Amino acid sequence: MAYYPEAKADAESQPPTRNPLGVDGDDQSDISLSDEKGARHLIWKIDIHIIPFVVLLYLFSFLDRVNIGNARLYGLEEDLGLVNNQYQVAVSILFVTYCLFEVPSNLMIKKLKPSRYIASISIIWGIIATLTGITQSYGGLIACRVLLGVVEAGLFPGLMTYLTLFYSKREIALRTGYLFSSAAAAGAFGGLLAYGIGFMDGVAGLRGWRWIMIIEGIPTVGLGVLTWFFLADEPDTAYYLNDDEKAMVVRLRRRHVGQTPSAQKFHWADVKEGALDWRIYAFCIAQFGVDTMLYGYSTFLPTIIKGMGNWSTAEVQALTIPCYALGAIVYLAVAWLSDRTQRRGIFICIFAVISVVGYGVLISDSSSGVHYFGALLIALGLYVTVGLPLAWLPTTLPRYGKRTFATGLQLTFGNISGVMSPFLYKTQEAPRYVRGNAVTLSLVGFAGVVYGLMWWYYHYKNKRRQQGLEDEKIAGMTDEAIEELGDYSPRFNDDWNLLYHLGGNGPWIEKLDGPDDSQISGSDLDGCVIDQVHMMSRHGARYPTKSAGGRHLALLDRIHRANVKLNGTLSFLNNWTYFTDDPSRDFEQLTTTGPYAGTTQSYSTGKQFAARYEALASNQVCTNLWASDCTRVIQTARHFAAGMSGSSWDASRKAALEIIPETSDRGADTLTPGDTCLRYIDDTEHGHDYGIKMLARFQQAYIPAIAARLIEAEGNQALGAFSNAEVYSMQEMCGFETLVRGSSPWCEVFGRDDWENFEYARDLLHYYRAGPGNPYAGAMGWLWLDATTSLLRAGPGAGTLFFSFVHDGDIAPFLTALDVMKDPKYDPALPVTHVARDRVWRTSSVMPMGGRIVLERMTCLSEVAGADGTAESYLRVSINDKIFSCLNNQ
Numbered sequence: 099m100a101y102y103p104e105a106k107a108d109a110e111s112q113p114p115t116r117n118p119l120g121v122d123g124d125d126q127s128d129i130s131l132s133d134e135k136g137a138r139h140l141i142w143k144i145d146i147h148i149i150p151f152v153v154l155l156y157l158f159s160f161l162d163r164v165n166i167g168n169a170r171l172y173g174l175e176e177d178l179g180l181v182n183n184q185y186q187v188a189v190s191i192l193f194v195t196y197c198l199f200e201v202p203s204n205l206m207i208k209k210l211k212p213s214r215y216i217a218s219i220s221i222i223w224g225i226i227a228t229l230t231g232i233t234q235s236y237g238g239l240i241a242c243r244v245l246l247g248v249v250e251a252g253l254f255p256g257l258m259t260y261l262t263l264f265y266s267k268r269e270i271a272l273r274t275g276y277l278f279s280s281a282a283a284a285g286a287f288g289g290l291l292a293y294g295i296g297f298m299d300g301v302a303g304l305r306g307w308r309w310i311m312i313i314e315g316i317p318t319v320g321l322g323v324l325t326w327f328f329l330a331d332e333p334d335t336a337y338y339l340n341d342d343e344k345a346m347v348v349r350l351r352r353r354h355v356g357q358t359p360s361a362q363k364f365h366w367a368d369v370k371e372g373a374l375d376w377r378i379y380a381f382c383i384a385q386f387g388v389d390t391m392l393y394g395y396s397t398f399l400p401t402i403i404k405g406m407g408n409w410s411t412a413e414v415q416a417l418t419i420p421c422y423a424l425g426a427i428v429y430l431a432v433a434w435l436s437d438r439t440q441r442r443g444i445f446i447c448i449f450a451v452i453s454v455v456g457y458g459v460l461i462s463d464s465s466s467g468v469h470y471f472g473a474l475l476i477a478l479g480l481y482v483t484v485g486l487p488l489a490w491l492p493t494t495l496p497r498y499g500k501r502t503f504a505t506g507l508q509l510t511f512g513n514i515s516g517v518m519s520p521f522l523y524k525t526q527e528a529p530r531y532v533r534g535n536a537v538t539l540s541l542v543g544f545a546g547v548v549y550g551l552m553w554w555y556y557h558y559k560n561k562r563r564q565q566g567l568e569d570e571k572i573a574g575m576t577d578e579a580i581e582e583l584g585d586y587s588p589r590f591n592d593d594w595n596l597l598y599h600l601g602g603n604g605p606w607i608e609k610l611d612g613p614d615d616s617q618i619s620g621s622d623l624d625g626c627v628i629d630q631v632h633m634m635s636r637h638g639a640r641y642p643t644k645s646a647g648g649r650h651l652a653l654l655d656r657i658h659r660a661n662v663k664l665n666g667t668l669s670f671l672n673n674w675t676y677f678t679d680d681p682s683r684d685f686e687q688l689t690t691t692g693p694y695a696g697t698t699q700s701y702s703t704g705k706q707f708a709a710r711y712e713a714l715a716s717n718q719v720c721t722n723l724w725a726s727d728c729t730r731v732i733q734t735a736r737h738f739a740a741g742m743s744g745s746s747w748d749a750s751r752k753a754a755l756e757i758i759p760e761t762s763d764r765g766a767d768t769l770t771p772g773d774t775c776l777r778y779i780d781d782t783e784h785g786h787d788y789g790i791k792m793l794a795r796f797q798q799a800y801i802p803a804i805a806a807r808l809i810e811a812e813g814n815q816a817l818g819a820f821s822n823a824e825v826y827s828m829q830e831m832c833g834f835e836t837l838v839r840g841s842s843p844w845c846e847v848f849g850r851d852d853w854e855n856f857e858y859a860r861d862l863l864h865y866y867r868a869g870p871g872n873p874y875a876g877a878m879g880w881l882w883l884d885a886t887t888s889l890l891r892a893g894p895g896a897g898t899l900f901f902s903f904v905h906d907g908d909i910a911p912f913l914t915a916l917d918v919m920k921d922p923k924y925d926p927a928l929p930v931t932h933v934a935r936d937r938v939w940r941t942s943s944v945m946p947m948g949g950r951i952v953l954e955r956m957t958c959l960s961e962v963a964g965a966d967g968t969a970e971s972y973l974r975v976s977i978n979d980k981i982f983s984c985l986n987n988q
Contacts, residue, residue: 275433405529443553601860666812704741789867
């Protein structure tokens with residue numbers, strides 16, 4: 099086993115004094131949850147074996163469906179004698195059979211093996227598409243289009259379902275982006291190809307449109323043959339993955355609630371549940387609206403552009419290419435951003451508005467150049483608005499049967515619009531097609547409203563679940579039964595992210611909870627001017643303390659000495675290394691690597707504050723900073739000052755840092771009141787150790803079941819029993835390794851309930867050690883508050899910017915004294931037998947590494963002023979950059 103570093107004597111010689119229960123804190127006595135490098139390599143490996151196939155398959159599929167639009171420019175109607183609406187009928191008839199067979203086809207894909215099924219339909223539709231080029235009559239064209247719809251119906255929903263077998267919700271939008279952007283590529287490539295093939299008009303006695311059908315159909319047959327041999331059916335049978343990689347795919351998927359082994363099998367009960375779910379139908383109706391734009395635009399763009407001016411067929415084809423290219427590029431960028439932020443609804447709504455504006459421009463009585471700009475705007479929004487919902491809906495449905503049904507039905511409704519779209523653009527209404535564009539504008543606008551409502555619904559539902567307001571639905575149920583509920587489980591939450599629940603052991607994040615969700619900024623409110631700012635900040639992300647790190651190494655040493663192969667969720671330890679190879683150097687210091695490096699974080703915060711309070715900084719000769727006398731705190735202050743005032747802040751005297759000793763003789767002149775309040779230190783019942791005692795009681799309530807699972811259920815009996823402190827240390831290592839490396843396999847050892855229990859354990863520790871549950875906390879926090887109040891009352895004449903850097907054990911008393919986190923239900927006693935899900939105090943939100951409380955003094959005029967027109971001052975409180983309250987500064 100490679101995970102155990104050679105421990106330095108200094109680290110091992112630090113016994114956990116005053117901290118015997120696995121507590122890691124700063125008192126002076128931590129959308130990737132797997133190994134980042136391995137996970138990235140795995141996703142890349144899957145990408146190179148899947149993405150080329152699915153992209154090319156859908157590209158040729160879409161090309162074979164819409165190339166009739168290009169064929170129209172090369173004599174299709176004349177050759178086959180099409181009159182009146184016969185062309186429109188030929189276009190739309192494909193979607194009739196396409197829609198009828200989508201859902202049944204999608205329900206069959208897993209039973210018939212994806213590789214064989216997708217390959218078969220690809221070969222058959224390629225043959226049909228090719229034979230379309232030799233049809234001699236309107237009836238023959240209709241027959242080919244009907245059969246093409248039957249065969250192609252299973253491809254796109256099948257590919258969407260297929261992707262969900264390999265990718266989790268954190269990767270799916272971009273992969274759907276690759277897939278769907280091939281539709282845009284088909285438009286651009288089809289126009290370019292048709293332009294080239296057009297020069298074959300007359301070759302072998304065949305018109306240009308026939309060559310378009312034949313040449314664009316033949317490659318599909320060859321691609322289908324390759325698919326038969328090289329496309330894997332599912333992760334478990336993927337020939338290009340080894341056993342460890344197959345297991346990692348399962349772990350990546352299992353990060354999300356409801357992704358149980360049973361849920362990944364087909365059950366008719368899940369299909370029935372999907373048929374009764376109103377949310378699926380909301381997505382389907384909206385998909386109909388946006389797909390009207392997709393098929394109308396894709397099929398008739400050449401005709402619309404041709405009507406803008408006196409251009410040749412070649413010029414028309416060339417002008418379609420920028421539209422499709424723009425749509426593809428923008429969609430891929432937005433899909434990447436959507437995966438990174440795990441946001442779908444906001445992007446869909448924004449780009450729906452852009453497309454609506456584009457149609458408005460197209461309808462307007464304007465020049466050809468303006469109309470072409472409108473066509474570009476439509477393309478800009480089209481593929482995001484059409485494609486992103488296809489990634490959004492499946493990720494809300496963890497159970498395979500329901501997801502498969504929903505995807506098929508969503509695409510069926512969308513493709514019904516393909517039946518209607520051709521009749522919106524009648525030949526006699528050329529060149530502006532006002533009616534067709536107006537109807538499409540209305541349907542896209544309607545769809546945008548529906549998606550906006552669904553966005554609000556999921557936000558509302560997720561917030562209720564986060565607050566525990568739906569937990570009565572699962573009262574008395576086992577964890578396994580709760581997981582099997584899928585998207586109906588109160589634990590299923592699109593917005594749940596472990597980094598928000600590490601109880602102060604995780605990186606700085608925006609505050610999630612609180613009565614006011616407004617985002618703070620340096621801009622003034624109407625009639626108000628910010629004239630003084632105070633900040634109390636915890637130090638940046640760090641390594642474990644020597645006490646906690648010593649416990650980590652002791653646990654790892656015990657596992658190492660057992661010299662056995664570990665099973666189950668602990669199997670990663672067979673090839674894992676601890677996140678520092680020199681504990682004596684790194685323990686208690688700021689992290690310098692990974693995306694959450696404490697040094698970088700502190701500097702970036704300084705830059706952010708320099709921009710936010712630029713006016714105040716420019717008016718102050720020297721910015722005042724204070725730091726408690728601890729290396730990591732001092733370094734945080736120095737990096738902050740470099741970001742705030744430049745790297746030469748000290749020499750240039752743009753900022754001044756005063757270091758305050760952490761000694762008991764400081765009395766009230768301290769930043770660390772926990773070191774100077776003697777009664778707090780000496781009171782063994784309700785003083786400093788009060789939090790540790792309450793933590794121990796709750797650990798006994800939740801950890802034994804986890805320990806039993808890791809040992810008994812997962813076959814690791816050779817390790818003996820795990821103590822509460824050892825399991826707690828494992829959970830700690832998730833946060834600390836994430837701070838150092840950006841991710842940690844420890845995070846996957848535990849389920850969501852385990853993490854919510856850990857978070858609550860950390861809350862109890864801080865709540866009773868130095869927060870509202872400790873009788874000394876208010877008095878200790880009053881010291882900093884009293885000094886700050888004097889400056890606030892004096893106003894900007896006393897200075898404008900004041901920054902203090904401390905530990906989490908010093909922030910908790912200040913929050914208590916400030917009394918902005920009063921909990922009418924639980925104060926002063928949080929329960930220690932169960933999780934109080936509706937509590938106000940959450941350490942993860944208020945005291946992560948680098949967390950900060952900011953007080954802004956605002957002087958307000960205009961309608962906010964008093965009756966005599968004089969100014970009044972107010973105090974605005976924000977916690978981690980979210981406004982928490984606004985108080986009259988009396």
